[in-house]
Amino acid sequence: MNWRFCAAALLAAPACVVAQAQEAASEAPAVIAVPEPPAAAPAAATEPAQGQIQEVIVTAQKREQSLQDVPISVTAIDGSFMKDTGAADLAKVSVYVPNVRVDSHDIGSPQVFIRGFGTNAFNPSFESSVGLVQDEIYYGRPGYFTESLFDVDRVEVLRGPQGTLFGKNTIAGVYNVSTKNPGPLWEGEAHASYGSDEQQTVEAGVGGMLNDWAGLRVSGLYRHQDGQLYNSYLDRDEEAFYQKAGRIKLRLTPGESLRSDLIVQSSKTSAPFWPYQLYRLDSDTRNYLQSFDARVEDNPYDFRTEFNTAGRIQKGSSTAALNNKWEIGDLAGLHDASGVLILAGSRFHIDQFNELDVSPADIAWLDSHEHHKQLSAEARFSAEADSLFGLGQKVDFVAGGFFYDSRYQLRASINAGADLGSYLLTRDFCELAGVSPTLCGDGNTVSLPGLAILGTLTSPLTRGDNFAFDYTQDTLSLAGFGQMTWYLTEHWAITPGLRLNRERKKVDSSGTRNCTLDSLGVPVCVIATMLSAQNYEASGLSRSEADLSPKFVLQYFGDSGVNLYASYARGFKSGGFNSLSYTGDNLGFEPEKAQTYELGLKSTLLDNTLRFNATLYETKFRNLQVLAFNGVFFDVSNAGAATSRGVEGDLLWMTPWNPLQLMGSFGWLDAKYDHYSGAPAPVRNPQTGALQIGATQDLGGQRIAFAPRATATLTPTLSFSLFELDARVSGDVIYQGDQYTDTDLDPATHVAAYFEYAARLIVSSPQQAWTLTLGGNNLSDKRVLNQVIDATFFPGSYFAQQAAGRQLYAMLSFRF
Structure with missing residues (x-):
């Protein structure tokens, strides 16, 4: 068995590479935390000396390249590193990416x-600012990010606009995921883990070549956990999670130059819903809610909540794809010519039912059903030439076309709960409805009673009261793209690129109020009145967009292991129509555009034992798309302009003391609105404490939410022998800077900077036939809030979502 080593490199998460040698044209090697011993002696011509850093191959530019040669701020993380750290999804992977x-x-x-920019996908009108591509298939809905992640070869995170090669909706960056393919030898692996809060994961994959022209890999996943958030009202775990998935890859090689991969995969996920806690309750709100549950509390750090609706979410997807690659070779003066054709289709759905007040009172709940289906095709041709018109040296290029057609349907309704009648006689309702404070009382000694029994008495009148949304969107995108790298000399190269994208959207949207009182001739629907909603019908809406996404890079390749690049790139995110409008007014919002400048350093120093990479950048956004709370629900709009500038990078050092390896990453971020007049203001004035529902503010010059100024990780790894077994100990120091977690920059939504610590012991047999991992994340049990947002129906109070506390786990892996 022939083995190759590769190690983490520029802007890669702390990781090293180990992968079985596979067909040279089939797939890139992976990246893991620490090199494993080879099963057989490596070839001297291809293997660096012991203790040196190995090469990492990525496909960030639609072809296989050394990570050190790619002029992009990119991090590559190996699937084995993800397993070692207990990272079962992209959220946990992200802590290692600056x-x-x-x-x-x-x-x-x-x-x-x-880099501070992204999309709050609660309003499904928004498409993601960060693209997701898996096995060269573009996925068009944000919900695909939480589909099952298993049998992973590597994850590449490309930062900054990637419009030239990856197209629309990659304005902030791209997650490029590669799963494992059938190798030349029949082999398999299995992983079983158990951790805190009943976390159980079983993952397996097996495959190889069946004969000279056919190969197969079959893989599957089962995940379950109870989670830490306990609902004392319903006596259940609100973060319980069930997921199962499977994938089949069939590889056909009918000729020496042709390879076809058929991919079929499916994923299903179910969970209770949703993981929020009450925070900073007003005294009148607390008194009202205690009439339903005397235990109600607003401590967001105790993993405890009390709400009455047994919400649930079920989601899943199925995908089929055919990836064809022709190795053409020499063609009309070109070398290493190849063609790629990828055809794919996918279906995705979300069915969710959850309450909107996160309290023991049954005020209102959401019933939502989303269905998405997409067809896509991409054709590419790449090759090399000895020069460009006899000038300079080698030229390599890629050019192609892209087709994407999708249909998205949303059927949703906001429904009255059984206790809505009692809520209508509370100070909170008066404040939302704009009723005079003298009528509502002061909220302490004198206020409307909000008696729970009133809901029971009035429930026959509010039963069936809802406001329903019906939204259908058809999207057609066509694009042509090209990029080439022209090596002017052995030290200098330029990379120009361009993508032309055209997109058309057709939308039918409507909002309808429904209620018992309406049917009785009393034209007052409670939910519609609370939301200031009215019936509307907006059929035949359409918009067409065209965009040019250029790119230009200047690279310098030094003789001393230091490479430099300077780049300019543009990207865009589609405009659209508000799918959760209450009135049908101002449905449209404009596309978001960005341009970025980068200066990058990629260096391999100290006799190939130290790799240090860094990128300095500035990105400017126009017509930034935002989701803003309006006091009752969420609106979509364009926020003007914003700028993000900063630095990011990482290092890998194989220290002079052979057993010790140091890895780290760092990021500094300054992301601000250039101008954003009419931005939502905090519901409660931070200075006076007075409510200001519907107020606006100018956020020009202010920080953007979800943009911590600094992030960093440091991971030392010590390798040693333990009873004739291979062993290593790793630890993580993770720093997360302070940030706001809501668009209005309410001080109550500010999360202070903090440190987290993780560690793991990994023991394996000398031939890696089995591996035992014992680890823990957030070992100090740091209590942190992921997000704080304004509470619906309770102005001046908040909903908080708590990050995970201490997590311990054990994993046993086998290779065969």
């Missing part, structure tokens, strides 16, 4: 941010 944040606690609406 200037990146992924919040996936709401598995239906994950939030992904790179």
